[in-house]
Amino acid sequence: MEHLINPRVKDIEISGIRKFFNLVAGTENMVSLTIGQPDFPTPLHIKEAGKKAIDENFTSYTHNAGTIELRSAAADFVNKKYQVTFDPETEVIVTTGASEAIDITFRTILNEDVEVILPGPVYPGYEPIIRLCGAKPVYVDIRPTQFRFTADVIKPYITENTRCIVLPYPSNPTGVSLTKKELEEIADLVRGRSIFIMADEIYSELNFEQEHYSIASNIREQTIVINGLSKSHSMTGWRIGLLFAPKEITQHILKVHQYNVTCATTISQAAALEALTNGLDDAVPMKQEYKNRRDFVYSRLERMGLEVVKPDGAFYFFVKIPALTEELNSFEFCLQLVEKVKLAVVPGSAFSTYGEGYFRLSYAYSMETLEEGLNRLEAYINL
Template identity: 50%
Template sequence: MTVRINPRLTEISISGIRQFSNQLVNYPDAINLTIGQPDFPTPDEVKEGAIRAINENKTGYTHNAGLIDLRHTVNEFFTNKYGFSYDPESEIIITNGASQAIDIIFRTILEEGDEVILPAPIYTGYVPIIKLLGATPVFLDTTDTGFQPSAERLASLITDKTKAVLFNFPSNPTGVAIEQAQMDELAEVLATHDVFTISDEIYSENTFFRKHCSFGAYPELREKLFLVHGLSKSHSMTGWRIGFLMADKEWMQHCIKIQQYNAICASVPSQYAAIEALTTCQDTPAEMNKAYIERRNYVYRRLLDMGLEVTEPTGAFYIFPSIEKFGMTSFEFATRLLKEAGVAAVPGSAFTQYGEGYLRISYAYSMEHLEEGLNRMEKFIASL
């Protein structure tokens, strides 16, 4: 008998984001525009919260669902800001980042042969987990609707195999947030079908010009809704690994089993830090957004001046210009941009086949960094 690993794993590759960011070791002078890593430091109050917990020896296990004080804080934050509420005792789990929350959801609900609908282009982290569990991703094309998912198109894709519909808005990679009217139409479709709604709202606090629209605000969806949030982007806490999973207790009694056998609990000093983030540092995202809007405006204008077609982002810190007119695949374009111009960006094909013909640029970098990167990119495009 020959031992082997899970054959489904051999069909999965490292994400296109990391494929390009990992190459930077070979291009030490390159300008990196690949990673969605805020360039702001974690707020001092947050750091002090973790230090205080460590000094007070609060470093043992917590409840599998996380500190009850943090779960109450999470509920209070979202109730006060977005108007929806979850029971801290039975409907909130603190996870090791939003990514673990997504993994918990899929491992809880998916069976062999199930289908999950995802608006595309979409973040690279969902499809591999779906496939590992023997389910099938079904893509809702948004490239001809301004990257807004069409309710009519969603309805046409739902079958008796559909287990869930997943949304990630504001979007990675497009930077687009769903308009309120569009969300109303989507909610109407979802409410009439026996499917789960999964909403990854990790960029909820990085929405420009208006308050974030959450699927949590629709009572008709609540019984079959999973909400995913976290602090990685809002408070520049990517390495702290704190996420929030919220859902009806009927499903959470099973999600907690995955949490227990997978991670036991989230990092305890990070949980104490999270309490500070949600209480004393509620204004941090708005301050960061001022810089993101300035950077967004600059990058958007520069790309237009280069003759590229691009949708103006309304959230997150990504922009997704079309490079289709150059007659190259997005992987070829990104490879040449790195090797010939010293600029690393992510090919759109990393975000499903519906991202082909686009390039994802992160503007979670300083203006000086962005200026140099776009100057190099402009020269590269002029040479084509």
């Protein structure tokens, strides 16, 4: 029966991140720096709110968009943090993780043969959905600009078929963010054109060198903001995403969301409400620890002579494969790390063809794990 499967589904592949993680899982004495999973527990007060929701039988459907209390808290959160205003009644949707928010956005705004402009390298979760919609991903090579996806590099790729520009900052896999000025220039470039901006701001609370600036505060009418609690509140498994957009857009996205999941999990919604009301600054100590880890990892990578752009957000390094292994592609290089020194990182090719020649290292791990992993990387380089 496989021949009856939708050809677009057959043509997409499992994420290269997960593929490599699964490949090395179970290997004895392996140090893995692969997954972008915060190593902090969900804050206690949030877990208690989830338990309370179960005890009080908060286990029925909610409004498709989420409880009004949570949507109001989410709107207050982005207003206090990023000075962006959304109406909780009509412009906020609570989703099953940011991944669902991305999915329902693309399925709402894309159709056959339109184009979506993406930076390359980039998180691999966008392209498969774009292709499932029959649309075309158009990658912009941002390696020459130190991974900065600016108006100048975007402009040549805009055509009459461009429907959306994806702005994922701070970035997975590079950790690079954009300045307010750079985002304002992108807004000026797009303003008045029939082009959406999808601003994937899931790492907005993990911005080390500057306050996060949302492009929605500059070009709100064309922007769909994706956010969530996975990274900011260490709630990956709770699966709470947040989508913000003008009501003329959300009224249609909500239809896709309704037929997709009905509503986000009620227990998780209760926990998310606690996170967004009494946990506004839960990310602050985590961010400081990530910054300490970043500085440690950066100093080690520099001492090894590896070529790397210092990240200013998220918790990743995107590292150039050392010159002595240039004959290897990124997958082969990462396999050699596994075989020779029992270290797992993610091949750059998982992040589009523009990631070839690099590997991604996650520092969402304890300092002890990072030190051991970097010792193994250095041992490989010195073989």
